[in-house]
Amino acid sequence: MHPRRASHCCPELDHVHLDYKMRGLSDHSFRLSQLTVVLCVDHLVIYLLLLLDFESPEGAVSNPEFFNYGVEAYEAFKKGALTSDIIDEQKKVQEADLVIFQFPLYWFSMPAILKGWMDRVLCQGFAFDIPGFYDSGFLKNKLALLSLTTGSTAEMYMKTGVSGDYRYFLWPLQHGALHFCGFKVLAPQISFAPEIASEEERKAMVASWAQRLKTIWEEEPIDCTPPWYFGQ
């Protein structure tokens, strides 16, 4: 496709070592919210955005030789050493019978800050374990519901529309995250394209949501398996 590039692309990635232990690690705290490393290998510039955002109040990273966020969060959970903001959020989840996530759809998913909530709060030990996921997930007696607004219209999110069936983009969120943690998932509440809707249409969207909430406890969860999302 780019024949002019064929001659100078042979990065030997396997001998690249990043000694990130030298950067930002100390005995008492660990917080690297963003670390960009630029590698130049034979005309190919590679930007590595290291994805670390972890704070251990006790400074006890269980494996300083090989940082793994999921493992560190799991170890911190077991020791009661998670940061207080995460513990506070976990308490809210623990007390809830139904968790409603309300958000605008960004890139067929949640906005990053809400994704960060999921990455940090729903940690191993709290929300699941291995084994202990999907129908055996630790939040299995709770309900979850995604209530979201889209930029595109309902027509674009039909099976034959340019953006495909709206159920397609729900799979990672509803099955990969919520169901994995054991949540029973209620049908999503989707308000399509409120930005270009009339005032009357917007009021109808809110009214229908408010109406639904009155009987929300009577609803049965969806069957959160591939046929619901992709058909038979």
Place this chain on the structure above:
Amino acid sequence: MHPRRASHCCPELDHVHLDYKMRGLSDHSFRLSQLTVVLCVDHLVIYLLLLLDFESPEGAVSNPEFFNYGVEAYEAFKKGALTSDIIDEQKKVQEADLVIFQFPLYWFSMPAILKGWMDRVLCQGFAFDIPGFYDSGFLKNKLALLSLTTGSTAEMYMKTGVSGDYRYFLWPLQHGALHFCGFKVLAPQISFAPEIASEEERKAMVASWAQRLKTIWEEEPIDCTPPWYFGQ
């Protein structure tokens, strides 16, 4: 499902108004990275995590009455008023023929910090416009590739596995984000479950990736439409 709750759930959400203009807004800067509002409506506690993370160096929010991140980013782009970190990232994208996203799969998606990169960098005006998306997206002469590691095994990501076909979770990322911006998408590079693989298997994963990169410019993109993801 929760009959004991049926009697006290009738929130009137439509008359809730949040005057967030009072919090953190000034004439010269706007940065609300996280604002949690707690509403108590008839025994139902609702936590609203307001999803704002926007910095306008000119303090010129185009519509202070109704904050919309996408609109503000679009306006800032057109005025050249985006923050320098975003402009720097957009320059890197603009200069690239191929953008490789390397990440560990978190909740069937990117880690939040990388999702934040997409939310902020691929803004309207830069990466797409209306019209000007999917095959007409502004990055249409570029290639993109997702290279990711998973926690689960390849067997779990088969069509009949508990996590469903791995192509299912690629839909929002490859189609909803990359293709929407015009990128041609190369086949993903997935290294399944390196954490539980042997040292030999891990070396083979890296070697196969390095081998592939040698001829990456000769590859043809996938047909980024529903049949690739979900079959016919």
